[in-house]
Amino acid sequence: MKLNAAEIADMDSRRRAAFVNSLSGFKSANLVGTASSEGQTNLAIMSSTVHLGSHPPLLALVVRPGGDERHTLKNILDTGVYSLNHVNAEIVEQAHQTAARYPAQASEFDATGLTPLWQSGFAAPMVLEASVKLGMQLREHIELKINGTHLVIGEVVLAEVPSLAFRSDGSLDLEAAGSVALSGLDTYHQSAGSKRMAYAKPNMPPRQL
Numbered sequence: 214m215k216l217n218a219a220e221i222a223d224m225d226s227r228r229r230a231a232f233v234n235s236l237s238g239f240k241s242a243n244l245v246g247t248a249s250s251e252g253q254t255n256l257a258i259m260s261s262t263v264h265l266g267s268h269p270p271l272l273a274l275v276v277r278p279g280g281d282e283r284h285t286l287k288n289i290l291d292t293g294v295y296s297l298n299h300v301n302a303e304i305v306e307q308a309h310q311t312a313a314r315y316p317a318q319a320s321e322f323d324a325t326g327l328t329p330l331w332q333s334g335f336a337a338p339m340v341l342e343a344s345v346k347l348g349m350q351l352r353e354h355i356e357l358k359i360n361g362t363h364l365v366i367g368e369v370v371l372a373e374v375p376s377l378a379f380r381s382d383g384s385l386d387l388e389a390a391g392s393v394a395l396s397g398l399d400t401y402h403q404s405a406g407s408k409r410m411a412y413a414k415p416n417m418p419p420r421q422l
Contacts, residue, residue: 235397242395244308245274246296246329246338247288249317254329254338256311256321257285260395262297270369271352272297278361284317286363293351294336295367298343301391305401307342332371339373344390346373 221229240260247255261275274297276286289295300308307325315324322329322338329338332348339346348371355364378390388404395401411420 231397239394239396242300242393244298244300244340245285246298246340247285248337249288250291254320254322255284255288258308258311272367274365276363276365289351289365292336295349296337296339297347297349298340299345299392301344302393302403304342335371344375345392
């Protein structure tokens with residue numbers, strides 16, 4: 214099956230959204246925790262987290278177009294902080310439900326039964342039930358001219374990870390952490406084994422660790 218640009222553009226909008234959202238392959242599934250300036254909590258599932266650099270530790274998040282109706286974006290811009298929490302298999306249903314369009318005065322924590330976890334001196338809630346929790350400080354916000362989406366760049370200022378998932382070289386074993394992946398808009402995946410490769414060098418063949 215081959216599709217050209219015109220055929221993709223002619224798709225029904227929902228069918229096109231489902232198709233294009235699948236094209237990037239497996240993505241991370243994160244719950245983004247925020248609070249308004251008045252302390253109203255908010256939680257939203259997103260699959261757009263991208264690694265930008267390690268020193269400082271930067272992660273980017275792409276947020277769909279919108280202004281104040283995007284409660285997560287408004288809270289991040291107002292307070293400058295947010296959390297990223299890996300979805301695991303035990304909370305998939307609750308995490309997915311946070312995509313529902315609740316009014317600003319309603320908390321997705323309350324609506325889904327997930328538990329806000331507050332860290333001293335950090336003004337955004339984490340998710341107690343998540344095994345990997347990251348506290349993020351806003352560093353840059355760019356509204357992209359091409360389609361009105363927002364690029365939110367944050368620095369990791371807090372990190373809570375399971376000890377059993379922390380490898381000796383500093384990397385995380387996401388399978389041990391229980392993190393799930395997301396494809397498209399609604400399909401969640403658990404890892405069923407992995408192959409870890411050694412650092413690639415031009416004078417050596419590929420090597421498995």
